[in-house]
Amino acid sequence: MVSRVIPVSAFDLVLFGATGDLARRKIWPGLFHRFVAGQFDESSRILGVSRSDLDRETFQARVAKAIEDPTADKAQVAKFLELVDYISIDATGERGWEALANAMRPDTVRAFYLSVAPNFFGPIARRLERNGIATPDSRIVVEKPFGHDLESAKVLNAELRECFQEHQIYRIDHYLGKETVQNLMALRFANSLFEPLWNSSQIDHVQITVAESLSVEGRGEYYDHSGAMRDMVQNHLMQLLCLTAMEPPSKFTPNAVRNEKLKVIEALEPVPMQDIARGQYRAFGEQGSYLDHSSNPNSTTESFIAMKVEVANWRWAGTPFYLRTGKCLRDRVSEIAVYFRNPPHMIFPGTETPQGNVLVIRLQPDEGMTLHTTIKDPGPGGMRLTEASLDMTFADSLKDAEKPQDAYERLIMDVIRGDQTLFMRGDEVESAWAWADPIIQGWTESGAKPQQYDVGSAGPEDALLLMHKDGRRWRPIGT
Structure with a gap:
């Protein structure tokens, strides 16, 4: 080869x-x-x-x-x-x-x-x-972390720009170096199949999940000053949201791509408290609870967060994005699930309305994509519908290709090449903090405490209710 x-x-x-x-x-x-x-x-x-x-x-x-x-x-x-x-x-x-x-x-x-x-x-x-x-x-x-809030991010940007031009500064987010994240752009902009459907008239909602099974052990002091919102949502999940929701750039160049990502961040609506679920894991065994790893026995830092996010533009008006991330969950899973709308009219009498098509883009583990479709259940007895999946696991589909690079491998080589496409620009970072700061300030001022959830679960009950009130359900975490 x-x-x-x-x-x-x-x-x-x-x-x-x-x-x-x-x-x-x-x-x-x-x-x-x-x-x-x-x-x-x-x-x-x-x-x-x-x-x-x-x-x-x-x-x-x-x-x-x-x-x-x-x-x-x-x-x-x-x-x-x-x-x-x-x-x-x-x-x-x-x-x-x-x-x-x-x-x-x-x-x-x-x-x-x-x-x-x-x-x-x-x-x-x-x-x-x-x-x-x-x-x-x-x-x-x-x-990262590139700042603790908008003010500190501006200070860091100013310090770097005193000595380097923006085109010399590479703010690294390893999630953007993952093979599947880049394949999201290829899926959307190199195929005529999905892009015409990539809008609110065809997509019911999008779920972005970054679940971790590990605790904060060894990072308790850091996590008490960050929490899941600062550690994961403001950067990693924000970047996944941007790549999913962005408009097609005019060309595949660093600034063209980052311009479109910035437009998504600037179009995000403020998130009301009722559309946010915060959690803190608990345990009664050897693993211990979050508070066992915190220097503050009364810490109200969230180890889990879920939220409903609205993108206020023509493409996505009426299609919510549900984000969730947390520690000590059932499994280690990172994925983007795109839920297409149900058929407008069911022609098969006596059959249950099938779940709409779902495109699942897996970032980890087992990088790949799965398209869930509805087919006839084989055998006699009339038209019964069932689900079938079209699966493409990269390790199986691309056996002759080079083993996928670790995210850091790819990003470091991009630095040497001078390619900033997969790196955050300063105005991106500041806009993300400008959106996140009021959310954090809101729960800080309210004194709201995170809801406890069990180690090895899917998160707190409030996260389930966040979806149920909209008549939707989270995809299961793990098997």
């Missing part, structure tokens, strides 16, 4: 927070996989940066452990580690910056990945500029 991997130009990637958890779990393995795939070669370099006082050999040993894989070729591992160097830097002081400046090569793509807390974004950006390390063609990558 001919390789579909497109090589990138030689680069110098500087990874701040190179000894951190995200680097260990995602960034180092992702870079190694892209190297093995032949997407970059020995002319590229990766410079790890952190405060720790380490020599190159010690740091390379840590990287080797991070990319440890029994199937990995030892020679490939050794070649990859040759690209890796380390510099100890004080992000808020002066130590190490001259060494980093001297290590950079001219006429080479420079990318600075800030896998650090947001309060370090500004100090690092200023020192990159002040020491002549950042060039007009450099790229800077920042992780």
Whole structure:
């Protein structure tokens, strides 16, 4: 099979927070996989940066452990580690910056990945500029959370823009790097089958679910300052909503795509309290409840949220989007379910009205798409209707294709290529916070507490009622 991997130009990637958890779990393995795939070669370099006082050999040993894989070729591992160097830097002081400046090569793509807390974004950006390390063609990558509210997001944007132009700033959201998320755009805009039906006259409602089975253990302090709304809805689910609801861009370019996403956010209606369900998980066994992982025994932080969202434009008027996400749920599932309207007239007498067609786009696990259709139940006895599914699991349908990349692998290579399509623009982030802030302020001022729900359930009862009052039901979480 001919390789579909497109090589990138030689680069110098500087990874701040190179000894951190995200680097260990995602960034180092992702870079190694892209190297093995032949997407970059020995002319590229990766410079790890952190405060720790380490020599190159010690740091390379840590990287080797991070990319440890029994199937990995030892020679490939050794070649990859040759690209890796380390510099100890004080992000808020002066130590190490001259060494980093001297290590950079001219006429080479420079990318600075800030896998650090947001309060370090500004100090690092200023020192990159002040020491002549950042060039007009450099790229800077920042992780979420990008702000805690609209005001803090504006401050972060301003700090970055003091030193970098908008076209140099890559605000990463790993959900946009998932293969199925990008296939959503291909499904809509590369096929004539669905796009004519992609509107309120044909679609009854849309459900977007990001369910997690894990608890907040180890992240309790962070979660108490964020909650599901800030941690998941304002960014991940917002991006999925935008890609589902956006108008076709005039061309597939970064700004054309992001312009259409921004229009969706700006068209979102305020969400009244009665269209929101908040929950906090409880348990009586070893796993413990949310409060067992919180530093505040009276915390009212939500570990679950569901809401009904309206997009006030011609395409979607009258078609609600139901969003839900939570911790300690029945299963780990991320999907977009598009519910088409029932046939306007049932011609088969004596049969129950079938459920309308449902297109389910699975993000995880088992990436793929399923179209639920109505057919005749086989056998004699008249016209009885039943449901049949047309399933396309990518792993089965595309057996000869390259194994799908991890989201971080794809996004890091997009940074090197200079492609911002799958990254959030500053005005997108600020508009999302402008919509989310009043919602958070509303329940804060009301003093409303989240409803408790059991570990391993589908969430609180209020979430079910949110759908039932509209005569609808959530898709089951898991099997």
